[in-house]
Amino acid sequence: MTTAIKIDHVSKEFTLNYHRTMKQMAVAVSKGNKVRDKFLALDDVTFEVQQGEAIGLMGLNGSGKSTLLKLVQGVMRPDRGTVRTRGRIAGLIATGAGFHQQLSGRENIFLNAAVFGMSEAETKRKLDSIIDFADIGKQIDTEVGFYSSGMNSRLGFAIAIHVDSDIFLADEVLAVGDKPFRQKCMAKIDEIRKEGRTLFYVSHSAGSVERVCDRVIVLEKGRLGFDGGVKEGIAYIHYDDEPGAPDEGALGADI
Ligand SMILES: Nc1ncnc2c1ncn2[C@@H]1O[C@H](COP(=O)(O)OP(=O)(O)OP(=O)(O)O)[C@@H](O)[C@H]1O
Numbered sequence: 001m002t003t004a005i006k007i008d009h010v011s012k013e014f015t016l017n018y019h020r021t022m023k024q025m026a027v028a029v030s031k032g033n034k035v036r037d038k039f040l041a042l043d044d045v046t047f048e049v050q051q052g053e054a055i056g057l058m059g060l061n062g063s064g065k066s067t068l069l070k071l072v073q074g075v076m077r078p079d080r081g082t083v084r085t086r087g088r089i090a091g092l093i094a095t096g097a098g099f100h101q102q103l104s105g106r107e108n109i110f111l112n113a114a115v116f117g118m119s120e121a122e123t124k125r126k127l128d129s130i131i132d133f134a135d136i137g138k139q140i141d142t143e144v145g146f147y148s149s150g151m152n153s154r155l156g157f158a159i160a161i162h163v164d165s166d167i168f169l170a171d172e173v174l175a176v177g178d179k180p181f182r183q184k185c186m187a188k189i190d191e192i193r194k195e196g197r198t199l200f201y202v203s204h205s206a207g208s209v210e211r212v213c214d215r216v217i218v219l220e221k222g223r224l225g226f227d228g229g230v231k232e233g234i235a236y237i238h239y240d241d242e243p244g245a246p247d248e249g250a251l252g253a254d255i
Pocket residue numbers: 014015016041059060061062063064065066067068
């Protein structure tokens with residue numbers, strides 16, 4: 001087996017500022033109060049992913065999932081530890097991230113595709129297919145700054161799935177899309193799986209994780225809480241407790 005991702009004792013620290021203005025800060029300092037704190041968004045996380053594995057990355061809000069994906073994608077560096085990846089990485093880890101707000105959707109396709117390492121010729125060849133998948137009509141030629149979050153997500157996902165990547169990162173991509181779009185995305189994710197590409201799939205939906213993944217990693221306040229089978233992972237995080245809970249209805253069994 002070939003290792004696709006190696007996360008070795010990785011920590012990432014952020015600063016939490018308690019005040020937004022200089023005045024508030026000055027008042028806090030004069031009273032001897034803290035103005036900022038540091039905290040670990042990721043705390044000594046270690047695991048390996050083999051090529052072709054589909055990992056469901058789960059955890060409560062703020063547990064560090066997106067931060068971990070950003071480190072895997074290479075847009076952020078760890079403060080401690082190492083992140084090693086093999087092959088080309090594509091995916092959607094933050095809706096609208098990487099889009100230039102004043103450029104049109106069409107122009108952003110070229111910009112974003114270049115960031116993923118696609119040549120202009122390759123992008124031109126895939127342009128119609130990307131626009132078709134995004135399916136946002138004439139608004140493909142309007143400024144991305146005016147897009148709804150769903151439209152941002154549609155365009156971002158459409159570009160990402162057209163990159164010939166070895167590792168695909170999907171962070172809540174389906175959360176803002178409507179049902180027909182979610183179904184289309186799930187079909188693409190199935191294709192990615194069949195092609196033997198490595199998948200990192202962040203979701204709060206036990207149903208969709210069960211459908212897509214063969215392993216679950218649970219982050220708890222930045223620490224690795226669980227790493228193992230899908231059913232066990234879902235049970236660990238108690239997402240199987242409440243049948244018909246909102247996450248199931250939103251993204252689960254109905255896809
Ligand atoms: N650039 C940043 N600067 C400061 N704090 C940050 C930054 N990015 C993330 N954080 C903080 O790090 C913690 C982890 O955030 P992260 O987005 O990784 O969580 P998550 O598990 O993806 O959450 P969610 O399920 O809500 O998407 C949060 O407390 C968040 O506020």
